[in-house]
Amino acid sequence: MKTKQMSETQPKEEFLESLANGLKVLNIFGAGAYTLTIQETAEHLDVTRAAARRLVLTLEKLGYLQQIGRQFSLTPKVLDLGYAYFSSLGLHDLMRPIMQEIAAEIGETCSLGVLDGQHIVFVAREETGRLLKLDLNVGSRLPAYAHSMGQVLLAGLDKDGLDRYFQQATLKPLTPYTYTSKTALKDLLKKVREQGYSISVSELVEGFAGVSIPVATASGEVLAGLGVSMVLGSRGQAYLEERVLPVLLAAAPRIRAAIPDRGR
Known part of the structure; x- marks a missing residue:
């Protein structure tokens, strides 16, 4: 709801959906998930698997996620x-x-x-x-x-x-x-x-x-x-x-x- 209101009240170019989704990925872990696969991330965010893959790999590259097999988990860097x-x-x-x-x-x-x-x-x-x-x-x-x-x-x-x-x-x-x-x-x-x-x-x-x-x-x-x-x-x-x-x-x-x- 908050995302929808923001996009309605601000010019579209001022709202970065990719950044919003990246933060949502971190919030999924905060809600109790310990690990996530790319497919599970896509389902949580209601985005394509390709989009979810870009998000988690970007967060991994930045050091916020680590990959073990197909699973991704948080690193202490999020602190x-x-x-x-x-x-x-x-x-x-x-x-x-x-x-x-x-x-x-x-x-x-x-x-x-x-x-x-x-x-x-x-x-x-x-x-x-x-x-x-x-x-x-x-x-x-x-x-x-x-x-x-x-x-x-x-x-x-x-x-x-x-x-x-x-x-x-x-x-x-x-x-x-x-x-x-x-x-x-x-x-x-x-x-x-x-x-x-x-x-x-x-x-x-x-x-x-x-x-x-x-x-x-x-x-x-x-x-x-x-x-x-x-x-x-x-x-x-x-x-x-x-x-x-x-x-x-x-x-x-x-x-x-x-x-x-x-x-x-």
Whole structure:
């Protein structure tokens, strides 16, 4: 309907049907399809098979789709489109004062990250004057399953999204404490979802720990993860639960109030 109205109110040459159909292909995956053939794409869009072939091969050439046999599936590059949303939303600007306060109160770096396929990507960090720091920067990527921020982001996925993650995930034993069982990780993510935070100790690297909470809208849509990572040293899990976690949880209402709600 929207396409018809647009074509009626604007000169035909200002509406690119091929671009519209290319975006529709990406939306088909967003509606729950994991893979598509050229024929299925043609049927979804009600176009010829030749037209559907040009669309999917163009998206593959641009890096948004990958082909395995006759099947096409999304690649993490589609998240570049999502990063544009984060930029337009000004998520870093909204979170920066809160992140600065958290970093100052705890004395550790506070980070903001998003999920990119099987990894988290740091999109903002607020440092402290502490000499001993993790060697991580904006743009750094870490396996989601072995990091507290990744765990809150995975816990925020819907069932289809989580199923897709586990279909592709390879859970390597990075330390003796890493979750390598998909069943155990699913149970952990259920717990993280229910409690609203994740505490990770020595799962990524022995001696390193992290505490993270989801950055979510009032309706519960998880946009990013916010967390503190540190060299644990002589401090134990009790320090994370009693000193770090309360600071993050106290910030959660302010985060929800700061984020515009897109609705569902």
